[in-house]
Amino acid sequence: MAMSEQTSKHTQVLIIEDQHLMRLALIHELQAALPASIVHGAANITIALDLLESQQFDLVVIDPGLPGYDPKSQDDRFDVVQVVIELSPDAIHFVVTGSDTEEEWEHCQKLGVVGYLAKNNIRPGALVDVLQEVAERGYSVRLSNETTAPPEFYHSGLTPREQEILGWMRQRPSGISRKEIYEQLGERFDIDAASAEKYYKRARAKLLKTGLLPKGL
Amino acid sequence: MAMSEQTSKHTQVLIIEDQHLMRLALIHELQAALPASIVHGAANITIALDLLESQQFDLVVIDPGLPGYDPKSQDDRFDVVQVVIELSPDAIHFVVTGSDTEEEWEHCQKLGVVGYLAKNNIRPGALVDVLQEVAERGYSVRLSNETTAPPEFYHSGLTPREQEILGWMRQRPSGISRKEIYEQLGERFDIDAASAEKYYKRARAKLLKTGLLPKGL
DNA sequence: AAAAATAGGGACAAAGCTGTCCCTATTTTG
């Protein structure tokens, strides 16, 4: 019988978050940010504690606003964080919350948390930057931040690439030519600028065919 | 110049939610639930009001916990909902919140809301049921609910189908054979039970190759 | 012991997405 290789080369990640869609989104983000990782999800503290006792993790992401704890009680919130940290002393710990405060971050930091992220300040792809910042500076904080992002527009007939390119193009500041955007996108996605242009054009064509495309073209 | 067809056959949906990942997840869910829909996202109330003034919507989903409003103030939360409803009187309105209460639902109902959903009670695919319930009964309420879901396990090498099938299989109650699960899955996804079996096996093989698969096989 | 379930594969067609290259008009900008 082969020995079970508990010490695999994969990064083990645990997400503790009770909101299903948010947990799935975080899992998705973490997988994208750490391609060789295995990501576990726990919808409540009971499952989380089971997992923490059964194996080691390299990174644990905690939402302290779990059911069974009084969301208005700071003590309850810190309790969750503290217990998790005690059970995974070698891991890196992030806190993700929908109601962030400067004071809570400071308290969490004393408990050993190195990442403190407001849910409304986590954009797709942002965790890459957070992880890098933690690696460089030892911590990363993103408090709540009212965004001025443009409205989004999702049409079921578009492929992910087309959605993505279109999203970027719609944020084009005035004075910047489309061509420049194509080049930026080419660099960002590591594709040809011409391909980015192609995607944009196809997306546009699809929207025209169905009869409506957003104002900013 | 062709006349712009404002009255297209597509269902127009608007999601007002400040948490980016949650907004994207909701957009995704809505597109899956309403395949012929065009879904718009607004990260704050300003964008939302712009959109509401510029066009009509058939369904508006509101998270009243937006920045700029005191999350502890019930009045502020209701204000958001009320303003949105006044600007889209012909639409159906859902409220999605991370801090739900029975009282808030009752108040929202008086304002015209027909769907009241706690964020921790929205699972992937659940909006289909919510929409159907609204169509049949006129309203749908899903208050906060502590789940007893099993731990989740996501491995980057698996395809979405494999992840999905594996997730279902891991919830198999004792006394139910795998074969029965295959049949349920076949029905649910409208594929052959044999295909479901194939996916499970391939997922299992991949996990074995990389050295670790979760306890429950 | 016979029947059913399970593990662990192979082969393959259809479809969709990605990415590249190339083309011609028309419009905008310097």
Next chain:
DNA sequence: CAAAATAGGGACAGCTTTGTCCCTATTTTT
């Protein structure tokens, strides 16, 4: 006006995912 940018496509190779069908051992139930 000349040059650059833009609109609006066609063709195509490569890849992954999906879904179906088929196969042989081994284990578990009955």
